Amino acid sequence: MRDEIAIFREFVRMKGLRNTPERETIIREICATRDHFDVDELYLRLKRKKKKISKPSIYRLIPLLLEARLIQEAYFEEGHLHYEPIYGREHHCHLRCLNCGKTIEFTEEFLDKLETKLAEEYDFVIRGHKLEVFGYCSKCKLHI
Ligand SMILES: [Zn+2]
Ligand SMILES: [Zn+2]
Incomplete structure (x- = not known):
């Protein structure tokens, strides 16, 4: 702190x-x-x-x-x-449940590779990304 x-x-x-x-x-x-x-x-x-x-x-x-x-x-x-x-x-992104609001943090190597690819393809200096994925968690999906 x-x-x-x-x-x-x-x-x-x-x-x-x-x-x-x-x-x-x-x-x-x-x-x-x-x-x-x-x-x-x-x-x-x-x-x-x-x-x-x-x-x-x-x-x-x-x-x-x-x-x-x-x-x-x-x-x-x-x-x-x-x-x-x-x-x-470490940088992470979030899965959000639309029903109960549960938040799951995840890291995915694929996203770092995507950054590299985008940087090359668009000649862009990338400082980060934000990916928010929403849907229903394992509990809530049973009730939709
Ligand atoms: Zn839920
Ligand atoms: Zn977080």
Whole structure:
């Protein structure tokens, strides 16, 4: 967790931005679990811990964390994006159940090969990809 804070401090320094204790509190909370989260959930988690953090300050921090590659967009649900901490983790994509919301993380070597192929074919410098696969999980498929 200390690593993420150090990276963020370096990131804001390089960008000439301002860091605040509030921002570090938010980052600590995000990295406390490896869970996927959205802004509302994160806000409630902080509130339960009696941290005085406003929702707008979370909204303002998210793009910075994305840019610093400390979090990634995970999937879109209930009309908004969900994120997850990714520092020190292998890249992965998600299978989402449309019925119960279950999320399965997967990595697939084929996707890395696809990146290489696309990079060559389109002379493109690839920095990442996001693949969201949706359908019904093993339990829910029995009821559709
Ligand atoms: Zn399901
Ligand atoms: Zn994930």
